[in-house]
Amino acid sequence: MQRQHHPWEDWPDSELPTHDATPIEIESVDLSVSASIFATGWATLLNRAPKIGIKRAAIDSAPPSAVSVRLRRPKVTVRSFTFPESPTWMPLADRKPSPVKREPLPESTAKQDRATRIAPPSDVIKLQDRLYYVLQPSLESLVLSNELEFPFEPFPYQFEGIAFLYPRYSAILADEMGLGKTMQAISTIRLLLYAGEVRRVLLICPKPLVSNWRREFTLWAPEIPVAIIEGDRAKRQWQWTDLDVAVRIANYELLMRDRDLVVDPQGHFDLVVLDEAQRIKNRSSTTSQVVRAIPRTRNWAMTGTPVENSSDDLVGIFDFLSQGYLTPGMKPRAMAKATRDFILRRTKDMVLTDMPPKLFRDAELELSPEQYATYRTAEDDGVLRLEDMGEGITIQHVFELVLRLKQICNFDPATGASCKLERLEADLEEVAASGQKAIVFSQWVHSLERLRDSLRRFGTLEYHGKIPHKQRESVIERFKSDASKHVILMSYGAGSVGLNLQFCRYVFLFDRWWNPAIEDQAINRAHRIGVAGSVTVTRMLTLGTIEERINQILQEKRELFDAIFSETGSAPGNAGLTHDEIFGLFNLRTPQGPIKNAS
Amino acid sequence: MPDTTKNANSNLGFLTVCEQEDQSLFGGLLVLNVSGRPLEFHCTAPVRPNRAQEILYGPTLRPYLYGEQIGRALMERLSAVPAVVFTDVEPVLALRPLTKAPVVYVGTETESKANPEGTARIDAPHPTPGGSMRLQRFRLGSWQLAVPQAHAEDESRVVSHWQSHADDFDLIEPFGRIREAIEEARRSAR
Numbered sequence: 001m002q003r004q005h006h007p008w009e010d011w012p013d014s015e016l017p018t019h020d021a022t023p024i025e026i027e028s029v030d031l032s033v034s035a036s037i038f039a040t041g042w043a044t045l046l047n048r049a050p051k052i053g054i055k056r057a058a059i060d061s062a063p064p065s066a067v068s069v070r071l072r073r074p075k076v077t078v079r080s081f082t083f084p085e086s087p088t089w090m091p092l093a094d095r096k097p098s099p100v101k102r103e104p105l106p107e108s109t110a111k112q113d114r115a116t117r118i119a120p121p122s123d124v125i126k127l128q129d130r131l132y133y134v135l136q137p138s139l140e141s142l143v144l145s146n147e148l149e150f151p152f153e154p155f156p157y158q159f160e161g162i163a164f165l166y167p168r169y170s171a172i173l174a175d176e177m178g179l180g181k182t183m184q185a186i187s188t189i190r191l192l193l194y195a196g197e198v199r200r201v202l203l204i205c206p207k208p209l210v211s212n213w214r215r216e217f218t219l220w221a222p223e224i225p226v227a228i229i230e231g232d233r234a235k236r237q238w239q240w241t242d243l244d245v246a247v248r249i250a251n252y253e254l255l256m257r258d259r260d261l262v263v264d265p266q267g268h269f270d271l272v273v274l275d276e277a278q279r280i281k282n283r284s285s286t287t288s289q290v291v292r293a294i295p296r297t298r299n300w301a302m303t304g305t306p307v308e309n310s311s312d313d314l315v316g317i318f319d320f321l322s323q324g325y326l327t328p329g330m331k332p333r334a335m336a337k338a339t340r341d342f343i344l345r346r347t348k349d350m351v352l353t354d355m356p357p358k359l360f361r362d363a364e365l366e367l368s369p370e371q372y373a374t375y376r377t378a379e380d381d382g383v384l385r386l387e388d389m390g391e392g393i394t395i396q397h398v399f400e401l402v403l404r405l406k407q408i409c410n411f412d413p414a415t416g417a418s419c420k421l422e423r424l425e426a427d428l429e430e431v432a433a434s435g436q437k438a439i440v441f442s443q444w445v446h447s448l449e450r451l452r453d454s455l456r457r458f459g460t461l462e463y464h465g466k467i468p469h470k471q472r473e474s475v476i477e478r479f480k481s482d483a484s485k486h487v488i489l490m491s492y493g494a495g496s497v498g499l500n501l502q503f504c505r506y507v508f509l510f511d512r513w514w515n516p517a518i519e520d521q522a523i524n525r526a527h528r529i530g531v532a533g534s535v536t537v538t539r540m541l542t543l544g545t546i547e548e549r550i551n552q553i554l555q556e557k558r559e560l561f562d563a564i565f566s567e568t569g570s571a572p573g574n575a576g577l578t579h580d581e582i583f584g585l586f587n588l589r590t591p592q593g594p595i596k597n598a599s
Numbered sequence: 600m601p602d603t604t605k606n607a608n609s610n611l612g613f614l615t616v617c618e619q620e621d622q623s624l625f626g627g628l629l630v631l632n633v634s635g636r637p638l639e640f641h642c643t644a645p646v647r648p649n650r651a652q653e654i655l656y657g658p659t660l661r662p663y664l665y666g667e668q669i670g671r672a673l674m675e676r677l678s679a680v681p682a683v684v685f686t687d688v689e690p691v692l693a694l695r696p697l698t699k700a701p702v703v704y705v706g707t708e709t710e711s712k713a714n715p716e717g718t719a720r721i722d723a724p725h726p727t728p729g730g731s732m733r734l735q736r737f738r739l740g741s742w743q744l745a746v747p748q749a750h751a752e753d754e755s756r757v758v759s760h761w762q763s764h765a766d767d768f769d770l771i772e773p774f775g776r777i778r779e780a781i782e783e784a785r786r787s788a789r
Binding site (some may be wrong): 069071073074075076077078079080081082083115117120127130131132134135136137138141 | 626629634635636637638639640641642643644646647648651652655664668669672673675676678769772775776777779780783784787
C-alpha cells in the first residue's frame, strides 16, 4: 500500500494556521483504495498428498523395585532361677500324731482373698534369693490347704508377723503383750524347719516362761520335737551336745551355768531366739555376753518393750542381732531409720480391727520343786484321810482339801516359792514398761498380801475385804490418776461388781474362781462391750494339780453351754461345780456311791 | 526343648505374659510342686513387637508372641516338662503345638461374667477368626478351664491327673506370684 500524502505536510512551519488566522478552508480528498490479488501458490500446495515419515521411540524403562520388610523372630532372652526342693510342707518322716485335742478352725476373721506373702528384706541383695521369698505361697494358703495343721486360724497381723520373721536373719518382734509373739515365732520356726532352712534352734526365755513355751509348741507345732534343757550337769551336757532334737528351750539362768557348752563352736545353731530380750539391754551384763557368744546363723529377739528407759536399750538388743550396728548415743531419728527394716512393732490399737475385744491367754505353769513336794504330800495325805472317813465324809471335808491344795498352787507355805508369781512378775515388767495398768485377781486376801510385797516395784495398790470401804474409792481414784501405779490387787468378792476400770488393758487371774460367771464379772471390770480397746486376760493354772482338774470340768461345762446357747448369747447360769463333781476331783466315792464322771 | 520323657512328674507349670504400659511384654513361667512350693522360675527380658509385626501379624500377633515366641523360649529352659502348664492369658495356648504338656487356660470369674453368652458389642474391638483359637471348655473342681480344640484329648489328661487336687489348689494365685517376681526382677535390673 502507498502512503497517502497530506497537503499540509508540504507547508512550512511558519505558514501553519494559527488560531488567530483566517477561517478554516475545507478541501475534499479521495480516500478510495485500489486492491489486486497476489499469487501465493498455496492453493497448489493444499492439493498436494502429504508425506508420512516414521520415527522409532524406545519404550524401555527401569523394572519396578520391591521393598522387603524383614520379619525377624523377636529375640527372647530368658533368665532362669531354680530353687532347692526341700522337704516342703509334707509331713516329717517321724511326725507323730498331735498329742492335743484339735479344735475345728473357727470361722475366719480374715478375708478369704487375703494373701500374706513373704517379702524379702532390704538386706537380701541377690535376685535369686529375693525371688525365692517372693515366689513362696501365701501363708493363708498353707492354713487353708491343711498341709500344716493349725489349731486356730491366725489373725491377719499374725500372718504378717510370720512373713516378717521368716526371711530375716536378724529381727526384733516387738508386739505389745497379748498379740501372740510366741505363736508367731513358733509358726515361723515350724515353717523354716519344714523348708529345711533351719535344723537346730535354740530358744532362750525367762525360767517362768519355759513351760509356757513348751505348751505353745505343743499347741502350734505338735510334731516338732522340743527339749527343755534341765536336770543335772551330765543330763544337760547330753541335751546340749548329743540330743537329736529340732528345738531346745533354755532359760537365761541356766545359760549362765552352761556357758562353756552353749558357746562351743561345735554346737552351732541355725537360729537363736531370745524371749523377753530386754534382759540383754545392758551390754556389759554376763547374760548379754553369753548370748552374743553363742555360735549362730540367725537371731531373733522378742520383746514387748524394746526401749524401756532409753534408746540405748535398743543398742543392747542389737548387739545380739548385729554387733556394732547401732552405737550408744545415736540420735533417735537415725536409729529409727537404721532399724526400720529389722523391727516389727504392733500395738492392740493398731490391729484392733483384727482382734476380739477380749483375748484370753492360759498361763499353764509347772509347780516349782518346793511347791511340788509340798503339794504331793498334801494331796496324798489328804486323800488318804478322806478315804479313811468312809461314810462320814462330807462335801465340806473335800472342799477343805481343795482349798488347801489351791493355796499351795499359789505359794509354797514353807518357802514362799511360787511359779505363778515368777510368771506374773515377768509379765508385769512388760505392762509397767509400756505404761499400762493391770488388775490381778485372787480369791484369797492372803495371796494378795504376799503379792503386794513381791510386786511393790510396780506401784501396787490393794482393793479387797481388808481395805476399809471408806478408803476404797480413793484407791480406785489413785489407780486411775497416778501413772506410777501399774497394778491393783483385787479379790473376786470385792472387785467383781460395781467397778469400772476400763483403762486397764490387762487382767491376771492368779487363781481361778469356782464359777466362770464370777470370773466373767471380774474381767468385765476392765472390759465393756462397745468400749474401744481390747483386754488381755491371763488365766494362771498349775499343771497336774487340782487347778487343772477343776478347770477341765468347768471348761467342759462352758463348752456345753456355748454349744446349746450360742444363738441366744446369754451368760451361763450356775456353771460352778456340783456336789458330785467336787467328790469326783479326787476319784472319791460319795456316800451315795461312786462318781461316774470323776476325772 | 527339655527332655520330654521326664514329664511324668506331678509338678505344675504356670505361664503368664504381662504387658507393660510401654507395650513391652514380660513372660514368666513358674514351676511348683504339689505343695505349691517353687522349684523353677524363668522370666524373659522385655519383648517389644515392631510396627511391621504389628501390621502384618494383625490379630495373630498375640498368639505368635505370647505362645510361639515367649512361651516356647520359657519352656525351652525347663529342666523337666511339668504335668500341666496353666495360663491365665488365652493367646499362650498357641504354645500347645510346640510342647508335649497340655496347656490349659484358667478362665477368671470376671471374664465369664463379662461375656456370659459369648456375645460381643458390635462397636467394640472383637477377635477376628485368625486371632482367637477355638477352645474346648470344661470344669475341674470349681475351676473353669479350656484347652485348644485341636488338642481336645488334653481335657481327659488334665482331669485324670489333677482331679483329686483341683479343689485344694488355687490355680489363679500362682500368677500373682509370677507378676510380683517379674516386678522384682525389673526393679533389680534398673
